[in-house]
Amino acid sequence: MHSADPSPVHDPDQDQDQDQDQDQDQDQDQDHSDDQDHSDDHEDDHDDHDDHDQRQPDMVRFRAFSSVKPLVPPLNFAIVAPGVYRSGYPGKKNFPFLNKLGLKSILYLCPEPYVGDNAQFIGDQTLSLLHFPIHGNKEPFTHIPAATLRAALVALLDSRNHPLLIHCNKGKHRTGCLVGCLRKIQKWTVTSIFDEYQRFAGTKARILDQQFIEMFDTRELVYLLEHRPQWL
């Protein structure tokens, strides 16, 4: 599939030794930083490089990054494929996390328009909102319209929209159906598709959704070959 890795085969024993070295370094660090302000760890690490020449110069302690604020991914966040993410409805506390993804568009599957913080977020970030209003499957009379879902898939398969985040309310049902149909295009077995669907839907898994995915006819899908993602 690809050429041989030019780097030598990894030796876990060697790593073990390296790890012990790291532990020593860490002890030295602790002694060293006792009389320093902990908020100043980054500069502290730089000093360390000068003090301990036996350490490899291009290795850094993770602590340098530890002052960064925690990041909060949206509910049910995951990577679907390179450049395609999925989640529940993102809120203000998720925006710093989403910023790191460098999104170009949001593929939004609820009927309600984008308002408030979210509308401002896509404006601030100059994101394209790809809005495909869908009511989730609900027995006995509400069914996901196949034409709208096909249109959403066409937008999803256009790599000019990537990186892209798919979301609905919980990231379980409508998002699960769209991702399930994408997996059919990727030729995944139905067993694997349902396994993934259930991983996100959990106890809320809907037979109607799985029926929709199983019956979805990928042969009816027409999309831009020129702009399809590389992984397809």
Add this chain to the structure above:
Amino acid sequence: MHSADPSPVHDPDQDQDQDQDQDQDQDQDQDHSDDQDHSDDHEDDHDDHDDHDQRQPDMVRFRAFSSVKPLVPPLNFAIVAPGVYRSGYPGKKNFPFLNKLGLKSILYLCPEPYVGDNAQFIGDQTLSLLHFPIHGNKEPFTHIPAATLRAALVALLDSRNHPLLIHCNKGKHRTGCLVGCLRKIQKWTVTSIFDEYQRFAGTKARILDQQFIEMFDTRELVYLLEHRPQWL
């Protein structure tokens, strides 16, 4: 975060129209292909372009790909980050799927050596096997050795090993611990890390694993800054 999308903002109504066009196209296709062999769909599509000038020339029907055999991802397969995948123990029926990932290495977390089909697979594909033998957490006396897990993380954070597949037996516990520790380095909140852990472990989630992830000290981690992945 990034520059404005030069393409016009997406109009779902327009897509709806497009979708109807596609439906028409599909009807024409069906009429057209009635007197053709279905296994010859790809060529059929090419003929179609000549026959129906009103269709956008760079749009193709998905049907062209429908003769490809179904692909079987390994149990609990998912994308962790760009170039990093996770799963349960892959077997022979998963190899065509894994081939499509263009893997460079496999990060393997069970104590048993690689044998049989799997040993042959990594030989055939000239993959590097990064083997970090770990026994999963088990009450009361078996605990994942933090030093080995740190060594595995260092290999995982070296982008020269990517694309890389992490796997253990079920892709739940040992893999879940390694990915959980990676998420700590990515500064995810513990709530989000546990949510992801539980998505894969399901009813088999282990408190000891979650304890391990929570207590794991990222400050003790030393890795090659020069080769860290872009997404970190």
